[in-house]
Amino acid sequence: MAYSVYGYLFILLNLFQSKEFVCEDTDNSIENLYRTRQYDTVLQEDYVGDLHWEKFKREFNKSYASTIHENKARAVWYENLAAIKHHNSLNHTFQLRENHFSDMTLRQYLRTIVKLVKSEEHTHNETLPEHLRKHDIIIPPEIDWRNSGFKPDIPSQRRCGACYAFTIAHAVQAQLLIAKGVWEPLSEQQIVDCSGHWGNYGCGGGSLRGALRYLEAYGAMSYKDYPYEAKKSKCRWDKRRVRAKVTSWGLSPRGDEAALERAVALLGPIGVSINAAPRTFQLYHSGVYDDHTCSNKSVNHAVLIVGYSRTYWILLNWWGKHWGEKGYMKLKKGHNRCGIANYAAYVVMDDKKI
Known part of the structure; x- marks a missing residue:
């Protein structure tokens, strides 16, 4: 499964959240990682964090087999949000929006x-x-x-x-x-x-x-x-x-x-x-x-x-x-x-x- 550089960065950030990488004196919640490491210039103004992801899962009744699967799905979702905002910022005749396919890669969606x-x-x-x-x-x-x-x-x-x-x-x-x-x-x-x-x-x-x-x-x-x-x-x-x-x-x-x-x-x-x-x-x-x-x-x-x-x-x-x-x-x-x-x-x- 292929991800962009942003997707891989997202997965790495989630790894740093896991028990093996926790630093007790550092607030390394994913929300703060988004605030301090604004690696995506498309979405950095519209901060996307845990609350948005949890809302997405509730709205579309999403569940995942494991934390690894969820992290991969969240990375894809984040990339799709970036693509949506980029598209909608341009002069197109149609608009995109987050939906129940937003955590799927194009290949997953097609298959x-x-x-x-x-x-x-x-x-x-x-x-x-x-x-x-x-x-x-x-x-x-x-x-x-x-x-x-x-x-x-x-x-x-x-x-x-x-x-x-x-x-x-x-x-x-x-x-x-x-x-x-x-x-x-x-x-x-x-x-x-x-x-x-x-x-x-x-x-x-x-x-x-x-x-x-x-x-x-x-x-x-x-x-x-x-x-x-x-x-x-x-x-x-x-x-x-x-x-x-x-x-x-x-x-x-x-x-x-x-x-x-x-x-x-x-x-x-x-x-x-x-x-x-x-x-x-x-x-x-x-x-x-x-x-x-x-x-x-x-x-x-x-x-x-x-x-x-x-x-x-x-x-x-x-x-x-x-x-x-x-x-x-x-x-x-x-x-x-x-x-x-x-x-x-x-x-x-x-x-x-x-």
Whole structure:
């Protein structure tokens, strides 16, 4: 595990706090070490000490296996705070903030949270339904499906790589609302437990394609009947409790944000793959995300587009209210930023099933 020079200095300072290094006549609490050894010019004005660390642990329910593990996590947390303050001091279109990922290195975050599995090469038709391609259908310059009643509780996948399940369950839930006027939270856990045959790996990750193919075959149960557990369990699918059936699904043309915009306007919330690799994505808080290092060459996470404006997409993520704008992100439009239009899946519902 790699740390910057500040991280190593932090660990050394903690070692000097241990019993082997205590000097009885010296007040060497970590707070005084921060005050007297202001080695970080970014944070030296906003002193960070024991109280802040304890508050962070309480707020995000953090515990560690040992003092060594906690010291390492605290060093990472401190480095991330420095990165946050440095970023926010510059003229960016978006801001960062401490959240429940702040004690994770980028590598830990990617290995633990971001687990979208690469689908096989596209064999599915990449086009919108014919009636949506007609140019005489004018779409609005901006839309937000939350204003039409799509306001799910902000979910958290926790330490389970289930973004694929959350994305497709919520995409189908949105269609259930739009097509039938029915508000029925659907089960992510069912997809986690039962879609292994379609190439998914439970909490080890999965693909949008695998989740869609599974629901096309078996249908979706309600969240009430099959609640989320954040771990893979034995499949408990019950045909009698299926609440929604996917008749068919399709993909918006790869890389085409205009087609994606049309799909969101005329069909509803759309599930998309995205590149969540940058540290700025990990620590995003507010504003229009426009990190030029967020490549569109690869994707590793899945979210739901719930709307757009003239300049940004509105994304629902699965990382709880402490991430982003209470669970949402605004992402810059027009540059296929983070690969937002690389793999966008829309759903068609079975009119007979409810």
